[in-house]
Amino acid sequence: MLEIKGLNKSFGSNLVLKDINLDIEGNKIYGLLGRNGAGKTTLLNLISSQLIRNSGDIKYQGEEIFENSKAIEDMCLVKPLPESSKDKKVRDIFTMARLMYKNWDESYKEQLISEFNLNTNKRLQKLSAGNKTIVGLIIGLASRAKLTIFDEPTLGLDAAMRYMFYNSLLKDYETNPRTVIISTHLIDELANLFEEVIILNSNMITLKDEVSNLRERSYFLSGNGDIVNEIVKNRKILYREELGSTMIVGIYDNLSENEKREIRSRNIEISTIPLQKLFVFLTEGTLGEVM
Amino acid sequence: MLDLNSDKSIYIQIAEIIENDIILGNLKEEEQSPSTNEFARVYQINPATARKGLNILVDEGILYKKRGIGMFVSRGARSEIVRKRQASFLKEKLPEILMEANRLEITFDELIQHIKKLGGGR
Numbered sequence: 001m002l003e004i005k006g007l008n009k010s011f012g013s014n015l016v017l018k019d020i021n022l023d024i025e026g027n028k029i030y031g032l033l034g035r036n037g038a039g040k041t042t043l044l045n046l047i048s049s050q051l052i053r054n055s056g057d058i059k060y061q062g063e064e065i066f067e068n069s070k071a072i073e074d075m076c077l078v079k080p081l082p083e084s085s086k087d088k089k090v091r092d093i094f095t096m097a098r099l100m101y102k103n104w105d106e107s108y109k110e111q112l113i114s115e116f117n118l119n120t121n122k123r124l125q126k127l128s129a130g131n132k133t134i135v136g137l138i139i140g141l142a143s144r145a146k147l148t149i150f151d152e153p154t155l156g157l158d159a160a161m162r163y164m165f166y167n168s169l170l171k172d173y174e175t176n177p178r179t180v181i182i183s184t185h186l187i188d189e190l191a192n193l194f195e196e197v198i199i200l201n202s203n204m205i206t207l208k209d210e211v212s213n214l215r216e217r218s219y220f221l222s223g224n225g226d227i228v229n230e231i232v233k234n235r236k237i238l239y240r241e242e243l244g245s246t247m248i249v250g251i252y253d254n255l256s257e258n259e260k261r262e263i264r265s266r267n268i269e270i271s272t273i274p275l276q277k278l279f280v281f282l283t284e285g286t287l288g289e290v291m
Numbered sequence: 292m293l294d295l296n297s298d299k300s301i302y303i304q305i306a307e308i309i310e311n312d313i314i315l316g317n318l319k320e321e322e323q324s325p326s327t328n329e330f331a332r333v334y335q336i337n338p339a340t341a342r343k344g345l346n347i348l349v350d351e352g353i354l355y356k357k358r359g360i361g362m363f364v365s366r367g368a369r370s371e372i373v374r375k376r377q378a379s380f381l382k383e384k385l386p387e388i389l390m391e392a393n394r395l396e397i398t399f400d401e402l403i404q405h406i407k408k409l410g411g412g413r
Contacts (some may be wrong), residue, residue: 168330173331212300272297
């Protein structure tokens with residue numbers, strides 16, 4: 001549904017995004033991961049026409065997104081509300097949102113307000129940090145926008161509220177499939193919600209793959225150092241740690257069921273690398289570039 | 292329950308959860324299986340992952356689709372799963388157990404004695 005080709009963006013002499021190529025397919029939930037300053041927010045702002053790019057194409061359903069009213073109606077970017085909204089009452093903010101999004105569902109909005117127990121008569125600035133975030137999340141959910149983007153949706157939310165949001169998202173996705181992009185630092189909490197992850201590292205996309213593929217391609221092996229070394233020879237190594245004669249090595253490679261059995265028969269333990277750890281390995285130092 | 296740290300793929304775990312329910316009789320032949328979306332919501336996983344798990348069982352003939360209604364347990368599913376699990380028990384699990392027994396220097400006779408004591412096998 002969204003095609004990005006050769007996208008570049010810099011602020012002055014500061015290059016933020018370099019030659020981004022990305023295909024976003026319809027009705028999938030994507031996770032956009034990157035370290036601070038990797039350019040996630042800039043990319044999301046470019047996709048939703050909040051910023052002007054230096055060069056490259058962004059097409060929504062085959063058409064240029066800039067000044068494209070159809071693309072604007074179909075997209076909702078949820079990010080912290082601007083300063084100019086702080087004196088507005090929450091219910092007036094919802095009224096403005098209703099006018100902006102073509103697929104807005106007013107009764108779903110009401111339902112979310114009562115589920116999240118939000119007082120809409122208050123002015124935005126009077127709300128707690130968590131409740132301010134919730135105003136944005138309700139707009140994103142109730143917009144039913146074909147492409148809904150949540151930029152760091154969990155800021156200020158406690159664990160109970162975060163899980164309420166994940167549940168609401170999954171429940172609504174069931175009956176109203178759409179494309180969702182979520183940028184987050186809470187990787188392990190959200191990993192299994194994503195169908196695909198996109199990793200942005202040093203201004204470039206260094207990885208885009210299905211979460212299930214990544215799980216089948218990243219393993220910790222631990223056991224006798226000599227045997228582990230022999231097994232990981234010629235495999236891509238992400239991590240290596242020694243504990244006496246035991247060695248723990250993280251590899252990025254497929255292991256067939258037969259290979260796993262063979263490795264286990266040599267008294268080597270195998271476990272999957274959690275997505276958050278994999279992300280750390282892939283975005284620290286220069287490892288990301290060899291992917 | 293799902294084990295997110297297991298080296299087993301989530302969708303394979305979903306397939307096994309359904310198989311276990313069929314083996315235990317919690318889910319009977321010709322009964323409707325929970326849907327992709329129910330699995331997604333309960334385990335908080337992406338519906339595509341859950342779908343992949345259900346589709347494995349459809350491919351193996353353990354579940355079948357009724358258009359517009361959902362997935363149902365095929366006739367003969369239970370014996371099919373039992374057959375499959377027996378094969379994997381003998382080929383994969385048992386060798387692992389025996390390997391651990393060897394590591395712990397348990398003799399063949401001791402092993403047989405314990406199997407008898409525990410009433411293993413039919």
